[in-house]
Amino acid sequence: PQDIQQLKGSLDNWPLETTVGILVANGVNRFTKDAVSEAQSSRHHIILVGTKDLIKKIRDYQPRQQNGGLVRASELQVQFKKELEKTSSEVQQLKSEIAKLRHFLISFSKNK
Known part of the structure; x- marks a missing residue:
């Protein structure tokens, strides 16, 4: 259920400082406080801000589960x-x- 179904939008078109991938996940993956409110307001669309490499790392990352399936964000934040x-x-x-x-x-x- 933690699988990411889709990566929306071409990351190349976002400004370098805030490459934003909108990841549509199969559950409420709570990376940040903003992601929680975003998840509640738009059926679990999670917004992650970072570089393309980081977004790939997050997509490949198998989060440790705690508190009934909430994702620990500290590692990702670091x-x-x-x-x-x-x-x-x-x-x-x-x-x-x-x-x-x-x-x-x-x-x-x-000088020419």
């Missing part, structure tokens, strides 16, 4: 935080490289 920090630093690195390239191209075209 993993998500690490993933988000990694993504943020990668984005900063790319921005810096783009700035260097832009600067190089401008000075190159002026």
Whole structure:
């Protein structure tokens, strides 16, 4: 019953900082407080925010069960935080490289 039936929307079209996968699950998987209210209001659609890699990890993750089937979120939250920090630093690195390239191209075209 914990199987994810469907991954809605192309993750590529979401902004990098908040890649959002709407996972339709077969039960109330309570990853976050927001997910609980989301689950109650839309027949157990669970929204997860993260990178594509993290969403894949969550999909493959076999959660430990406790309190009659609620999912322990702490492990996923720690993993998500690490993933988000990694993504943020990668984005900063790319921005810096783009700035260097832009600067190089401008000075190159002026010197022609």
